[in-house]
Amino acid sequence: MARGFRLIFATSVVLMVFGICNGSTIGICYGRNADDLPTPDKAVDLIKNQNINSVRIYDSNIQILKAFANTGIDLMIGIPNSDLLPFSQFQSNADTWLRNSIVPYYPATRITYITVGAEVTEATGNISSMVVPAMTNVYNALRKAGLHRKIKVSTTHSLGVLSRSYPPSAGAFDSKHAGFLRPLLEFLADKHSPFLVNVYPYYAYRDSSNNVSLDYALFESSSEVIDPNTGLLYMNMFDAQIDSIYYALTGLNFNTIEVKVTETGWPSKGSPKETAATPENAQTYNTNLIRHVINNTGTPARPGEALDVYIFSLFNENRKPGLDSERNWGLYYPDQTSVYNVDFTGKGTVDVNNGGNLTSLNGVSWCVADPNASEDDLRNGLDWACGSGNVDCSPVQPSQPCFEPDSLVSHASYVFNSYYQQNGATDIACSFGGTGVKTDKNPSYDNCLYMTAGSNNNITAASNITANSHANAHSNSSGQRRFSLPNYHCFLLVIVFVMIQSLSTNV
Known part of the structure; x- marks a missing residue:
């Protein structure tokens, strides 16, 4: 009995090691609000060619789900705001949807997250009150199908859910959303689901260029912004915005909830007054973002902590209303040619299509x-x-x-x-x-x-x-390189596991 317990405990340590040692990942948002887009199978080939392993879509389109079958790509699917009412009203609606739209394609299609509604605090009408009931019904449907431990349920937010985001340590949720947020955060904490947020330094720069430098928004700053409350130094706006979310969660005693970024990016073209919306800036932002994330740098408040990020978006979407920038966030045109080049491994050399970003002198510089x-x-x-x-x-x-x-x-x-x-x-x-x-x-x-x-x-x-x-x-002055926090923790956990396994075998 004692040996069996030790074996069980050793197994749990293995699972913990794998859980902690998972690094940050970069995914892509696959929106389809555009004309002349390639067929889903061609879009999937494009995604695979970029070695992207995580994709977010905004519905549960059957053709899309079929196209991702047997690709090994993790898929985040969505329930749009227009469906919140029926999903929140009746459990049977969630059961039927899951039975028809998810179960037939899982696990060949690796669905890992379901987002119920999107940025509801920004939407017209009082739809935020429907989100948690709808999420609860979707979770119950997953539990009936035995999938509640494999597919997480959450909803996405804009940064507008905060009343304060600067300095990061003063991050706080807007009190007018308290009736929606408290039960939502309780749901996420209870179900071990992440808080999903869309983060756009571009808008912070565009709307307040007198206070935010372009270099700071593009991960290019060589000077720090100091949080006066904590003394932490911020080299880019992305980290500052993420930490403001962490501090807001901690302020409500939900500091164990994981944060994931479901949208971020930079537009390659904008209206005449959107002078920062250029291919060069879009390439710079996304290239630096990828390197920042896959290096597991974490943020100043959460150093070394993994952070999953989805870049918006795969294609330019010409049907979107608003300023020109709204239609020009894509890495690709609908004909699958690149708007600019981005290396999703974070290791290769990139070049803007017009050749204006990469220069050398006599071949070597x-x-x-x-x-x-x-x-x-x-x-x-x-x-x-x-x-x-x-x-x-x-x-x-x-x-x-x-x-x-x-x-x-x-x-x-x-x-x-x-x-x-x-x-x-x-x-x-x-x-x-x-x-x-x-x-x-x-x-x-x-x-x-x-x-x-x-x-x-x-x-x-x-x-x-x-x-x-x-x-x-x-x-x-030591001149020694140190383990990053995730790898150091993994190293210690592996040692613990080996010791426990040895004990289990020899006793």
């Missing part, structure tokens, strides 16, 4: 620090690269090959170039707030070898870099 830049600007760029930029800065530590000469310009040059080469050797990757300068002269000296794209010393294991995005690696 390096990025060094401008010797005329101020010390404060250089230090900010250096600290950012060694922290959020995920650069291995140990070579510029004492006794290491690039420590001498011991000067800020020399250290910044090595670190700037490392970031530049690791991120596609683009003009943007050498900006550092104007303190980076491209050169065609190899700055290597003695045993200090500067990276070039594709060189053996250009391989950086992001999982071995500290997940604390604000650690000042430049001032860390």
Whole structure:
């Protein structure tokens, strides 16, 4: 009996290890509010070619579900706001829908989430009161079918569900939604379902460009925004918005609910006053977002914590009303040609279709620090690269090959170039707030070898870099690289599991 208990406990540890060690994932939103879109099977081929493993759709279209069968792609499906009333009124409606629209296609089609309603606090009418009853009926239908542990039920929100989002630590839900949010959060906590939110730094910049810098919105800032309540440093608006949600949840004592981002992105075209809606900015945002997420950097308030994110969207959708930007969020035109290139692995070199973003001098280029830049600007760029930029800065530590000469310009040059080469050797990757300068002269000296794209010393294991995005690696004299938090936890859990397994076998 004791041995059996230990075996059961060991098995539970294995499951816990797998649960914690799952890293962040990047998915895509597959909206279809457009003319001349490719057939679902062709859209799925396009998604597979990009190595995307998670997709969100906004309904339960049978042809779409069939197209995703046996692909191994996780699918988030939706129940639109127009169906909330019948789903909330009668359990039989949810039962019938599940029996006809889900069960015949599962598990060949890997449905993992059902979203019940979308951004209901932004919708006209009092439909928010229908959400939790509808979610409850859908959950009950899943439980009857034995699928409630395999398919999670939630609903999506805009950031407008908050009354405050700045500073992040002051994040709080709008009290006018209290009657809707309290039972919703109780449902999510009880069913271990995530809080789903759509996050758009683009709108924050567009509507308040005097207060928000474009670099901060695009993950390109070399200076921090400090939360005065916590002292945490924020290098981009995305992290600040996510943490405002976490703080709002904690403020209502729901700090165990996981957050997932069901929409984020940047438009490639806009109306005349939407000057930031360009292919270059869209590529920059999504490329930096992908690298930020898959590196498991986490956020300042939740360092190293996995965060699943869905990019909006797969195609431009010409039927959408509103400003031009509303119709131009896609990575692809309906004819399946790229609006701009994005590498979903976060490792490859990207290039804007017009060729305007990727340049080199004589085929090879390096990025060094401008010797005329101020010390404060250089230090900010250096600290950012060694922290959020995920650069291995140990070579510029004492006794290491690039420590001498011991000067800020020399250290910044090595670190700037490392970031530049690791991120596609683009003009943007050498900006550092104007303190980076491209050169065609190899700055290597003695045993200090500067990276070039594709060189053996250009391989950086992001999982071995500290997940604390604000650690000042430049001032860390140890020169040692540390485990990121998720990998360190996994390492410890594996050791615990091995010990328990050994005990179970030998006792």
